[in-house]
Amino acid sequence: MKQDNILVIGANGQIGAVLTEALREAYGTDHVLATDIRAAETATPGPFEILDACNGAALNEIVRRWRITQIYHLAAILSARGEENPLWAWNLNMTSWLNVLKTSLDNGVAKVFYPSSIAVFGPDAVKQNTPQDAVLIPTTVYGISKVAGENWANYYHHKYGLDVRSLRYPGIIGYQSDPGGGTTDYAVHIYHYAVKGEPYECFLRADTALPMLYMPDAIRATLELMEAPAQNLSVRTSYNLAGMTFTPAEVAASIQKYLPDFQVRYQPDARQKIADSWPASIDDSRARHDWGWMPQYNLDAMTRDMLQHLGERYGRKVGG
Numbered sequence: 001m002k003q004d005n006i007l008v009i010g011a012n013g014q015i016g017a018v019l020t021e022a023l024r025e026a027y028g029t030d031h032v033l034a035t036d037i038r039a040a041e042t043a044t045p046g047p048f049e050i051l052d053a054c055n056g057a058a059l060n061e062i063v064r065r066w067r068i069t070q071i072y073h074l075a076a077i078l079s080a081r082g083e084e085n086p087l088w089a090w091n092l093n094m095t096s097w098l099n100v101l102k103t104s105l106d107n108g109v110a111k112v113f114y115p116s117s118i119a120v121f122g123p124d125a126v127k128q129n130t131p132q133d134a135v136l137i138p139t140t141v142y143g144i145s146k147v148a149g150e151n152w153a154n155y156y157h158h159k160y161g162l163d164v165r166s167l168r169y170p171g172i173i174g175y176q177s178d179p180g181g182g183t184t185d186y187a188v189h190i191y192h193y194a195v196k197g198e199p200y201e202c203f204l205r206a207d208t209a210l211p212m213l214y215m216p217d218a219i220r221a222t223l224e225l226m227e228a229p230a231q232n233l234s235v236r237t238s239y240n241l242a243g244m245t246f247t248p249a250e251v252a253a254s255i256q257k258y259l260p261d262f263q264v265r266y267q268p269d270a271r272q273k274i275a276d277s278w279p280a281s282i283d284d285s286r287a288r289h290d291w292g293w294m295p296q297y298n299l300d301a302m303t304r305d306m307l308q309h310l311g312e313r314y315g316r317k318v319g320g
């Protein structure tokens, strides 16, 4: 068991909730402090404190009191919700991240994780197999904040030597937690509707191909990056990361192999424009080269696992 004290900011979010459990498994429950702007409905066992990371003094106090050695900053306003209130989203995403960087430097935090996103790419980037160094002209405030955040990470590393590491997550799908305010959220909701035996109205067109990653792969990628030898890392903005690419029609077909009566209707909304600005697939060869990244789940393996776990939650045996 490694003796670190780890702070997770945004621990009640879709990725934060699962990452907190994985970190507690690796470092010991009492060495991982979960924080969020409000308490979760279903508290999981382990240290928790209310923290608004936009309050630099509060963040600094917690880092000092807990002698934090690693920070995972999972709090952010995502793509769709950010477009409803752009300046609020920008201020929250940037103020919190700049507080994390300054507090980490001031308190000798050894390692910092920053979640970026394939949302850093816009319509000017190559659509298929988007390379690590593609042009970054995003069309959402969320994407703009992630491009800026990546560059602040790179700046703190090269100017001050802070060990900041980052991944450009694709859409993340998992059964353990709910997504909030994203454009890829459909890929989680669709499984819940299917297991509940209800038709699903998808807010993207049936043929919208997007890069996606199953939660176990996303969590493993995060821990593998954070544990990689620093000298192997050639990217200090953020690594492209990919798992699979699929469309709403393809995930529906994958589900219908187990639930043949499941129906999907397609009713694109404002999120279609965001999705159309993003890559369809990602080249993550740099991550594979630098720290041995290799996804383990494809669409059918994810569907089988999602349906099995959600079936248990909703009391309906499916798949598996």
Ligand code: VAH
Residues within 6 Å of the ligand: 078, 079, 080, 117, 118, 119, 142, 169, 170, 171, 172, 181, 182, 183, 184, 185
């Ligand atoms: C979103 N789930 O939809 C996030 C993610 C690539 C998408 O960044 O905003």
